[in-house]
Amino acid sequence: xxxxxxxxxxxxxxxxxxxxxxxxxxxxxxxxxxxxxxxxxxxxxxxxxxxxxxxxxxxxxxxxxxxxxxxxxxxxxxxxxxxxxxxxxxxxxxxxxxxxxxxxxxxxxxxxxxxxxxxxxxxxxxxxxxxxxxxxxxxxxxxxxxxxxxxxxxxxxxxxxxxxxxxxxxxxxxxxxxxxxxxxxxxxxxxxxxxxxxxxxxxxxxxxxxxxxxxxxxxxxxxxxxxxxxxxxxxxxxxxxxxxxxxxxxxxxxxxxxxxxxxxxxxxxxxxxxxxxxxxxxxxxxxxxxxxxxxxxxxxxxxxxxxxxxxxxxxxxxxxxxxxxxxxxxxxxxxxxxxxxxxxx
Numbered sequence: 001x002x003x004x005x006x007x008x009x010x011x012x013x014x015x016x017x018x019x020x021x022x023x024x025x026x027x028x029x030x031x032x033x034x035x036x037x038x039x040x041x042x043x044x045x046x047x048x049x050x051x052x053x054x055x056x057x058x059x060x061x062x063x064x065x066x067x068x069x070x071x072x073x074x075x076x077x078x079x080x081x082x083x084x085x086x087x088x089x090x091x092x093x094x095x096x097x098x099x100x101x102x103x104x105x106x107x108x109x110x111x112x113x114x115x116x117x118x119x120x121x122x123x124x125x126x127x128x129x130x131x132x133x134x135x136x137x138x139x140x141x142x143x144x145x146x147x148x149x150x151x152x153x154x155x156x157x158x159x160x161x162x163x164x165x166x167x168x169x170x171x172x173x174x175x176x177x178x179x180x181x182x183x184x185x186x187x188x189x190x191x192x193x194x195x196x197x198x199x200x201x202x203x204x205x206x207x208x209x210x211x212x213x214x215x216x217x218x219x220x221x222x223x224x225x226x227x228x229x230x231x232x233x234x235x236x237x238x239x240x241x242x243x244x245x246x247x248x249x250x251x252x253x254x255x256x257x258x259x260x261x262x263x264x265x266x267x268x269x270x271x272x273x274x275x276x277x278x279x280x281x282x283x284x285x286x287x288x289x290x291x292x293x294x295x296x297x298x299x300x301x302x303x304x305x306x307x308x309x310x311x312x313x314x315x316x317x318x319x320x321x322x323x324x325x326x327x328x329x330x331x332x333x334x335x336x337x338x339x340x341x342x343x344x345x
Contacts, residue, residue, distance in 0.1 A: 004070075049082075054075050055075055074194055085122055092115045093112065126194050131198055136231040140257045140266070226250060227250055313333075
């Protein structure tokens with residue numbers, strides 16, 4: 001997962017964008033000095049990667065212009081793909097600002113934001129859902145994707161890959177067969193995962209069996225962010241989340257995936273596992289701002305404050321437009337328009 005982006009001129013940060021938790025400022029300053037020392041030893045290599053704890057630093061050092069372009073990703077990310085996108089960023093930056101690098105206006109750096117959003121889409125995060133048959137993997141996938149929740153369990157044969165958009169965050173969601181006859185595929189499916197969610201149906205039998213996936217992840221995706229989804233918590237024989245966490249030794253989240261009202265909760269879980277702060281992420285912040293405004297609009301309408309509700313609806317429609325949700329944008333735009341018309345009649 002692409003977590004941080006930096007463009008520096010010597011030690012001055014010209015551009016920085018954070019997509020998730022990564023390197024703190026103090027550590028970054030030390031890291032930058034280390035990279036400069038390594039990359040200026042006359043090796044002739046101007047494009048390199050550098051491993052730092054659980055992160056991979058991919059950078060281009062342009063010594064002539066004293067510029068460094070840097071991506072900080074998870075350590076298991078594909079370096080060749082990351083390098084290719086970093087080259088794209090360098091080209092876009094130089095095409096836009098190359099003639100005026102000595103006198104760059106900091107306020108113009110936001111011109112790079114849409115370019116970075118596009119690059120982040122290209123470097124889609126991979127999230128794998130694993131678990132044995134019937135535990136609710138496909139239902140959880142549908143919950144995340146806001147798809148119709150199936151009322152009858154239909155086993156997933158071999159697997160399904162969905163491109164999912166939550167807010168402005170794009171990622172690949174891999175839901176693959178839980179039947180044990182397909183176990184020979186599991187190794188290849190989880191390779192390169194940024195996060196692996198182990199789904200269990202919260203029965204003792206399934207929780208114990210799920211230890212298998214923990215060992216599989218340790219072997220084939222050791223750097224993936226991993227957590228347990230304790231699904232079917234509404235059933236009378238469901239184990240408590242605390243007990244599941246004690247048995248499996250991993251952070252465990254409570255879930256009833258057949259309830260579509262749990263989508264926001266599931267999104268929060270995904271953000272938590274990936275280390276994305278929903279209050280600050282440029283990818284998810286608009287989504288949660290919109291949900292908060294919808295809640296506020298509902299209260300305002302119940303209180304009979306039409307003017308305030310119309311204002312909320314207008315803000316919601318603007319956020320829907322920003323998120324690319326055209327249908328919801330039209331819905332709230334029309335609602336705001338009707339309420340304003342009512343106020344002026």
